Amino acid sequence: MKFGPVAIAEAAGAILAHGVRAGTVTFKKGRLLTPDDVAQLTGAQVETVIAARLEPGDIGEDEAAGAIAEALCGPHLTRSAAFTGRCNLFADVAGLAVVDGDRLDRINLLSEAVTVATLPAFAPTEPRQMVATIKIIPFAAPSAIVEAATMIARAGTPILRVEPFRTRRVALIQTRLPGTKPSVLEKTVEATRARVAALGSELTLTRICGHSEAELATEIATARAQGCDPILVLGASAITDRRDVIPGAIVAQGGEIRHFGMPVDPGNLLLLAKLGDADVVGLPGCARSPKRNGFDWILQRLLADVPVSRQDIMRMGVGGLLGEIAIRPLPRGEAAPEPTVAPPRAPRIAAVILAAGRSTRMGAANKLLAEVDGQPMIDHAVDAALASQARPVVVVAGHDAAKVRAAIGLREAAVVENPDHAQGLSTSVRAGIAALPAEIDGALFMLADMPRVGAAHIDRLIAAFNPVEGRAICVPTHKSKRGNPVLWAARFFPEMRTIEGDMGARRILAEHAEQVCEVEMPDDAILLDIDTPEALAALRSASPKVRA
16 A cells, blocks of 8 residues: 555545645545545645555455454344444344454454454443444555455354343352341342343242251252252352352252352352253352452353353453452442443434425326335335334335335334425424434434435445544535435434425535535445436336336
8 A cells, every 4th residue: 555645636546644624625534536526626726635545455444344344243243334444343132242362363463454352251242232343554454464364253163252141040049147137138139130130031039048058958959940040059158168068068969069269359259060951159258249249250151151161260360350459448338339431332323214205396106106126116215224224214204195104014114294294305304303212323314215225325324423533424425426315413403403495404514514424435326316207217227127
């Protein structure tokens, strides 16, 4: 890849490495300069730009990031489209992130051009939470490096995957001594119930018995007979040896002690055992508290069906210091709650399909019901949105609303009617915004008469969306021409409610130019809307699957 100053006369086809602002021209870094861009820059008296040019053997940053992400995308992960050389992987389910650290290191050691960052191994995940990000550092990566990275990722079991939490019947057995307070036992049950429920399982059996091998062995047998797995045992007195009461009771039932002790504090005195195919865990005393401790690490893995060997436990020492250290001012029981930071997640982007117009330029027919590739035009927009990462999908109907509903059928899209559709597109924008849930981060506003816009176009806009980095409005372009759909951050909804007539939101785009990100698309689908019988005929003639 070549990098450095480029004379403006020779800049067509180069990638801007630094943004340019001159006169009325504002181009952001990463823009692939077209001849029209060069003409505008020349007119603004720009003589040189700092740019990059790909050479033979280079793979563009987005293509490279996408290829590596695809190879890394294991079970229960989905990937975003690539943008600015970054591609993210997100969890589909609540579960545990399982990472092959050795092979991941091999990828990161290949070249400074390729980086992969993940959650820590066995970190819990939530749906839509980011698990990994792949970033190409320069504007391109050598094809040999990309190929080597994908080969490492595809050799053997997935480097990255999410193991979902399974629903289990969990038992908790507590022993007591004459001085054991009932309130302590009750609080332990509630703390354990909350822990288990947070991982998608249920505490179905709770028992209390004397602190003796015989009584405890009987309760363990009862829990096993009722199909509980795992069986959690918390003694009135901590386990101090493999021959103590809790391990003794497990062995008396024919169980096997797998490991005692763990290099995690709090949580040192944990015992792991097997009784048939069921896991039995002798809990450390800190498990009575809802605060994080070593038992949480074990419980998460057991409920995700991720095996835990004695070697696994013995390797938990790095990062295993969870408790207070000397510099902390308060003991654990008195300390203020630790601040929490929300994990990175996929942006929650809705799709609003504007389908209320009368299509007067089409004549008597409603263009949205016209057949394209064997189905009504409206269905192309709905299917594209449903195949994308956008959710929910809202269709704003008006003219021929009943027929539009019928055409959409049982597709998972909400249809809302705009009784004021004759007053212009702006009323449909307002109706669409009103139908959106409050918690979304933004929404794509799609025109229903653009049947060639697909899920890939939509997902590329979503991948570009990042208000923190100044990409709060994402506009698709093709050869420097802007099209639709446009993705808006939710912060602009109040302003969008003020627009009137059929002008759309061009004024708001102009007023917030610094927040606009132009997203180049590989084809002109984002420019093709069907307004006239001639446009429909041309579309049909170009589509051999269409029935006349």
